[in-house]
Amino acid sequence: MTVVAxxxxxxxxxxxxxxxxxLLAFCQAQNLKGTILLAPEGINGTIAGAAANIHAVIHYLRxxxxxxxxxxxxxxxxxPPFERLKVKLKREIVTLGIxxxxxxxxxGTYVTPKQWNEIISDPDVVVxxxxxxxxxxxxxxxxxxxxxxESFREFPDYARQTLNPHQHQxxxxxxxxxxxxxxxxxxxxxxxFEQVYHLxxxxxxxxxxxxxxxxxxxxxxxxxxxxxxxxxxxxxxxxEICLGCGFPISEADKASPEYEAGVSCPYCRESLTPEKxxxxxxxxxx
Numbered sequence: 594m595t596v597v598a599x600x601x602x603x604x605x606x607x608x609x610x611x612x613x614x615x616l617l618a619f620c621q622a623q624n625l626k627g628t629i630l631l632a633p634e635g636i637n638g639t640i641a642g643a644a645a646n647i648h649a650v651i652h653y654l655r656x657x658x659x660x661x662x663x664x665x666x667x668x669x670x671x672x673p674p675f676e677r678l679k680v681k682l683k684r685e686i687v688t689l690g691i692x693x694x695x696x697x698x699x700x701g702t703y704v705t706p707k708q709w710n711e712i713i714s715d716p717d718v719v720v721x722x723x724x725x726x727x728x729x730x731x732x733x734x735x736x737x738x739x740x741x742x743e744s745f746r747e748f749p750d751y752a753r754q755t756l757n758p759h760q761h762q763x764x765x766x767x768x769x770x771x772x773x774x775x776x777x778x779x780x781x782x783x784x785x786f787e788q789v790y791h792l793x794x795x796x797x798x799x800x801x802x803x804x805x806x807x808x809x810x811x812x813x814x815x816x817x818x819x820x821x822x823x824x825x826x827x828x829x830x831x832x833e834i835c836l837g838c839g840f841p842i843s844e845a846d847k848a849s850p851e852y853e854a855g856v857s858c859p860y861c862r863e864s865l866t867p868e869k870x871x872x873x874x875x876x877x878x879x
Contacts, residue, residue, distance in 0.1 A: 732812025
């Protein structure tokens, strides 16, 4: 079994370029796979490997006083979910495209998974799923608004067109692991919203802690690795990835006449280029 560890923290890292090489070397020595992003605003990573080696890397990170309180969420995968290891330098650890939005300066109110049901059941609270539409389509919280975005960069436009700080006085947001809604909360506070909440640890922490009989979550949660999706208790979900477009596909999608195993699905059948189709067909034959 492989341990998958995810973590992030918004914290000022003025020396982030110098951090890359030693961190990469240490992770390589532990034979880990996955991706870690470093940026001036913080760190964001998902790594996988043996439990003892994951523990060693987390201990290495926490030895830096800026990461002593780094929160880590762990789950189990039957097979390694990554093929390689990458430590990358970025402008942002989650891309909103507005540099002045800084969760290190202001952020919304954290809500624990145990408090979340009460918050989103309040009729005065506007609940927003800050993830992309293809993620929302396979699972979301009861009563949540879907911004129908294709990337997180589109969230500010959605907020400007849909939300009003005078009309929507309480806003609660959530995302996969907490990082996108944390940054979105900082943005909304900057726009004059006063009561902004976000789910601490994201959907994954909620699914880990809240038993199915108490859960207000419906469906599965998309994850950015070869597991594709998880459900309550972070157990593996039922979705696969379409090799033609990279979208998650269900058993119902695979039953469609527009589905071709290893090539295309109902979402990309018409848009797939002949060149890509030929490459995927050749790969499938091999």
